[in-house]
Amino acid sequence: MSAVKFECRSLGFPCEWALRAGSKAEIVERVREHARCAHNMGELSTDLLVKVEHAIVPA
Numbered sequence: 227m228s229a230v231k232f233e234c235r236s237l238g239f240p241c242e243w244a245l246r247a248g249s250k251a252e253i254v255e256r257v258r259e260h261a262r263c264a265h266n267m268g269e270l271s272t273d274l275l276v277k278v279e280h281a282i283v284p285a
């Protein structure tokens with residue numbers, strides 16, 4: 227599995243948070259946590275999850 231990365235601002239947030247991980251699943255988990263803690267969001271909507279998936283790119 228190759229490394230992937232994600233930047234929060236690709237979802238439209240004025241946020242510098244970014245991460246790199248070994249798999250998409252790991253990023254999705256961390257994004258759920260970050261969205262809850264940093265952006266006061268509850269569960270991610272299906273729309274947002276789709277955006278997250280698209281924003282995950284090879285590192």
Ligand SMILES: [Zn+2]
Pocket residue numbers: 234235239241242243260264265
């Ligand atoms: Zn953020």
